[in-house]
Amino acid sequence: xxxxxxxxxxxxxxxxxxxxxxxxxxxxxxxxxxxxxxxxxxxxxxxxxxxxxxxxxxxxxxxxxxxxxxxxxxxxxxxxxxxxxxxxxxxxxxxxxxxxxxxxxxxxxxxxxxxxxxxxxxxxxxxxxxxxxxxxxxxxxxxxxxxxxxxxxxxxxxxxxxxxxxxxxxxxxxxxxxxxxxxxxxxxxxxxxxxxxxxxxxxxxxxxxxxxxxxxxxxxxxxxxxxxxxxxxxxxxxxxxxxxxxxxxxxxx
Amino acid sequence: xxxxxxxxxxxxxxxxxxxxxxxxxxxxxxxxxxxxxxxxxxxxxxxxxxxxxxxxxxxxxxxxxxxxxxxxxxxxxxxxxxxxxxxxxxxxxxxxxxxxxxxxxxxxxxxxxxxxxxxxxxxxxxxxxxxxxxxxxxxxxxxxxxxxxxxxxxxxxxxxxxxxxxxxxxxxxxxxxxxxxxxxxxxxxxxxxxxxxxxxxxxxxxxxxxxxxxxxxxxxxxxxxxxxxxxxxxxxxxxxxxxxxxxxxxxxx
Numbered sequence: 001x002x003x004x005x006x007x008x009x010x011x012x013x014x015x016x017x018x019x020x021x022x023x024x025x026x027x028x029x030x031x032x033x034x035x036x037x038x039x040x041x042x043x044x045x046x047x048x049x050x051x052x053x054x055x056x057x058x059x060x061x062x063x064x065x066x067x068x069x070x071x072x073x074x075x076x077x078x079x080x081x082x083x084x085x086x087x088x089x090x091x092x093x094x095x096x097x098x099x100x101x102x103x104x105x106x107x108x109x110x111x112x113x114x115x116x117x118x119x120x121x122x123x124x125x126x127x128x129x130x131x132x133x134x135x136x137x138x139x140x141x142x143x144x145x146x147x148x149x150x151x152x153x154x155x156x157x158x159x160x161x162x163x164x165x166x167x168x169x170x171x172x173x174x175x176x177x178x179x180x181x182x183x184x185x186x187x188x189x190x191x192x193x194x195x196x197x198x199x200x201x202x203x204x205x206x207x208x209x210x211x212x213x214x215x216x217x218x219x220x221x222x223x224x225x226x227x228x229x230x231x232x233x234x235x236x237x238x239x240x241x242x243x244x245x246x247x248x249x250x251x252x253x
Numbered sequence: 254x255x256x257x258x259x260x261x262x263x264x265x266x267x268x269x270x271x272x273x274x275x276x277x278x279x280x281x282x283x284x285x286x287x288x289x290x291x292x293x294x295x296x297x298x299x300x301x302x303x304x305x306x307x308x309x310x311x312x313x314x315x316x317x318x319x320x321x322x323x324x325x326x327x328x329x330x331x332x333x334x335x336x337x338x339x340x341x342x343x344x345x346x347x348x349x350x351x352x353x354x355x356x357x358x359x360x361x362x363x364x365x366x367x368x369x370x371x372x373x374x375x376x377x378x379x380x381x382x383x384x385x386x387x388x389x390x391x392x393x394x395x396x397x398x399x400x401x402x403x404x405x406x407x408x409x410x411x412x413x414x415x416x417x418x419x420x421x422x423x424x425x426x427x428x429x430x431x432x433x434x435x436x437x438x439x440x441x442x443x444x445x446x447x448x449x450x451x452x453x454x455x456x457x458x459x460x461x462x463x464x465x466x467x468x469x470x471x472x473x474x475x476x477x478x479x480x481x482x483x484x485x486x487x488x489x490x491x492x493x494x495x496x497x498x499x500x501x502x503x504x505x506x
Contacts, residue, residue, distance in 0.1 A: 007505065014503045085349050092345045096338050097382065106390050114385040118378060124414055125374040129350065132367040137359050146500065161377055161418035169502040247399065249422040250267045252260060 156241020
């Protein structure tokens, strides 16, 4: 049985101990308007105080609703929310690409995987830029908090070199239902917590995109029965994306 | 004793086996004009054929000499070299930062760590953008090759979320002197191989910047005697940068 009070308190203690051990000041994280970043922000506010938490909206051809939802989260927990607009950065990047790859007959606008995966990398770069800026300015370290949960990590639903790059992870061992339980317990606004998770990039929910249910991913992780079809799809994604977790390296014999 | 012929052949076999196993087409890597990327490019050309290797110059307020040296490497091994200009991307990024962080009294031009570490992240994003573009265009996978060597990894001399993000590493278990031996054996142009390694970002060589010698790093790695001062500096860097290799994650008890 998942003891939400106990786990929440353990996470708060985990954050406090880590920040004390390394004499750190605060944390920077991207606020997408979805449940995971809201829960992470809430946990860090409880652990460190909301004045130590800096949320960033990082719009990159994004829906205006994402920013409205991010603002709700920031108002609710009382942390500062800043904006770093990435749409122009993205547009200049793809223009530069187009200048140099004409000879291949490749145009940036047609590049499905390249475009979807560029955005989380620009966001990661922004979070580190701001964290290092604040560290320099306040002469004490800021970390970048990750927001991936166990179900996403299990099926490899993240951009390598993007949203998986962080300095501290508090949801990485928690399934979607466990994250929701914590979000409910720490009082994340309901309309944020129960919004269907989507990358905000592909116009599909995560579950539609992968054709799996996170409830089934959780069952596979915990060794509970699921349909053969779901089991096979989930295991296939897990194995296909294993490469994102390690770098094959030549080793001297 | 380091058997350069044996190790070179093993690396070539390692690359071929990995590409055959996963039915991959080719490789994309950044060509900095320095020794590591030249050696990696040469090894991949020998393993896969130079038509399967795409080098990228990724100038970002860089010296013109870097591009000239990269062109020498590409001419020597016969692989295609493309350019993706990142100076404008970088400039738009810092402009967007300045727009939103005025209230802190922080200006991008003063941000030492933020600026130095942004460039390798933009380069990593570019390498993946091109690798995924080519994978889509040619309907067969391209990987991003890393160029870090064992000495750099040991002291943590890389940007987390930047040059350490890659799909395959062939120098990650080789010290600087071993990389030089291989470079000499596969005939990397001497002026590239023996150029003092520099990040091209800070106007200092790597050794000046860290105040250590790679020859001493190698001795520490292999448990050979070095001065107490060098030993302490190297061990301190090793421990200080250990955080770049793992993500502290809360685990359910």
